[in-house]
Amino acid sequence: MNFAIIGCGYVADMYMQTLPGLDGITLLGAYDRAPERLAAFTAFHKIHAYPSMEAVLADERVQMVVNLTNPRSHYEVSLRALESGRHVYSEKPLAMTMEEADALAAAARARGLQLASAPCNHLSDVVQALKHELESGRLGKPLLAQAEMDDGMVSALDYSSWRSISGAPWPARDEFEVGCTMEHAGYQISPLVALFGPVRRVTAFSACLLPGKGAEIGVTDPSPDLSIGVLEFDGGVVARLTNSIIAPSDRSLRVVCEGGVATLSDVWEYHTPLRISPTGNGLKARVPRLLEKRLSRFMPKMLFGWRRRVRYGRQVPRTQGGHHMDFSRGIAQLAAQIEKGAPALVSSELALHVTEVTLALQSPASAGQAQVMRTGQDLPAGMAGA
Ligand SMILES: NC(=O)c1ccc[n+]([C@@H]2O[C@H](COP(=O)([O-])OP(=O)(O)OC[C@H]3O[C@@H](n4cnc5c(N)ncnc54)[C@H](O)[C@@H]3O)[C@@H](O)[C@H]2O)c1
Known part of the structure; x- marks a missing residue:
């Protein structure tokens, strides 16, 4: 094509x-x-x-x-x-x-x-692996998803120096005016819908916690920089989704099932490992926590301060240098659907539904009230009842 x-x-x-x-x-x-x-x-x-x-x-x-x-x-x-x-x-x-x-x-x-x-990251190797794992029934019935789409406090970073490989500046105005929810929530909603089918109800809260951000580049009307939503799926799965450009970078997705927990550390990474464990508390999370707890009273405070700076410093090149997201996979998928009759994994139904859920998160109709989604009726049901 x-x-x-x-x-x-x-x-x-x-x-x-x-x-x-x-x-x-x-x-x-x-x-x-x-x-x-x-x-x-x-x-x-x-x-x-x-x-x-x-x-x-x-x-x-x-x-x-x-x-x-x-x-x-x-x-x-x-x-x-x-x-x-x-x-x-x-x-x-x-x-x-x-x-x-x-x-x-x-x-x-x-x-x-x-x-x-876009986004097409529900086509990623790791989300597809998670789908197969849930479909196999080995983890039992999925109950709860915890989805993070926090991108760190972008306004405090040196974003005006970020350039793409052909020299395009990073579009900070869009990030602040269109807002991180409109820009990024889809990266969690698309995998969630691919796994659990359409969202029936969204209960959301959103706020602009840093109203002055981007003033130096002429932003006068910033969008919410935080949204938190509860997504209820037809089959009973509940997801909590947080979007922000406030909290430290975290794009993980955790699916808690009756018989275990599946975790992927970053939905932007197409080949990130899928971790399965009985409780979700893997060694990687447990060891540093245990060490800090046991050792902190014997260690000078400086050491922990230094460790934090090193970790923060490592985030900056990741934001600038990109990630391993296969952006063009969605184009190839759509072409294959049109020309070869491939299964419809990207579609206007999916795009409409992701847009409706995103808008419900960005601008909740009224605080604390669930909004019923009208789109997504024709999307596959997912494996919520597995
Ligand atoms: N920046 C990122 O890291 C990133 C990542 C993933 C997805 N996206 C998405 O990609 C899209 C583009 O973002 P971007 O970061 O490349 O923005 P950008 O501002 O760098 O590029 C957009 C380009 O579109 C051009 N343009 C705008 N309206 C046009 C029109 N009517 N006709 C022709 N050209 C027009 C602009 O001149 C600009 O060069 C957005 O939807 C954004 O959400 C951005």
């Missing part, structure tokens, strides 16, 4: 790094409305630069548009692509409101086109 990229910013470089090795997709070129970004990106990757969006859509060889623009441009760009008869794979969120997301899904449906959205 031939595709073109719209939006040549920070994440587009990550897609380019993960394209090699994927079968069945061919990149024809890219376009960005910022001419200097378009030039830098296409020169760096040695690919064709389309001079305009019209030029992309006038190229009859382009079958799919991959929308890597900023979240607030997603609706407009995806709609244009769909209206011109192209399948669309969009970065997340699918759109900024449910009205827009519904309109995109309707536009795709009306033309018999496929529409899907």
